[in-house]
Amino acid sequence: MSRRIEHSASYSSSPAAVHAAVTDVAYWRARVAAVGGRRATVDSADVADGGIVIRVTQTISADYLPSVVRKIRSGDLTVQRTETWGALDGTSASGTFAAIVAGSPIKMRGTHSLSGDDESCTSLSTGDAYVSVPLIGGKIEQIIAEHLGELLIIEQRFTEQWLAEH
Numbered sequence: 001m002s003r004r005i006e007h008s009a010s011y012s013s014s015p016a017a018v019h020a021a022v023t024d025v026a027y028w029r030a031r032v033a034a035v036g037g038r039r040a041t042v043d044s045a046d047v048a049d050g051g052i053v054i055r056v057t058q059t060i061s062a063d064y065l066p067s068v069v070r071k072i073r074s075g076d077l078t079v080q081r082t083e084t085w086g087a088l089d090g091t092s093a094s095g096t097f098a099a100i101v102a103g104s105p106i107k108m109r110g111t112h113s114l115s116g117d118d119e120s121c122t123s124l125s126t127g128d129a130y131v132s133v134p135l136i137g138g139k140i141e142q143i144i145a146e147h148l149g150e151l152l153i154i155e156q157r158f159t160e161q162w163l164a165e166h
Contacts, residue, residue, distance in 0.1 A: 002128040003141035009156040013163045015114050015121040019088045023052040032056050035154050050087030078102040105132040
């Protein structure tokens with residue numbers, strides 16, 4: 001079983017501006033430093049053909065984890081995340097995301113797209129969270145989906161600020 005993840009983010013910038021940000025290694029370093037949690041790192045960034053493949057590691061302190069999550073994994077969670085964005089095609093772009101929690105049965109994956117016009121755009125992320133643990137997996141998937149939604153809002157705010165400053 002899995003839990004569906006859907007998130008839409010609206011920006012008051014063109015798709016070209018948002019795409020330029022999400023394919024900029026400096027943006028990723030700043031974003032990870034600002035919202036990635038303690039010990040967050042940009043592990044690799046491959047920029048080619050107008051797109052990017054970025055790998056980051058984020059740590060979620062055990063202090064912030066619900067008890068049901070601590071039942072399957074003690075200590076801090078290390079999340080290894082990969083995000084790709086293809087080249088901008090006119091006023092749209094697409095990519096993928098994936099994340100695993102090291103040493104656990106927790107995985108996420110999905111796609112994202114960016115589209116709009118010269119003045120604004122929307123980024124849509126859809127995917128699934130999987131937790132292969134009998135009986136409590138569905139509850140953990142729900143928690144992950146909720147927290148991922150909150151993280152995506154925080155990242156959206158960071159992106160808006162980045163666009164305003166750059």
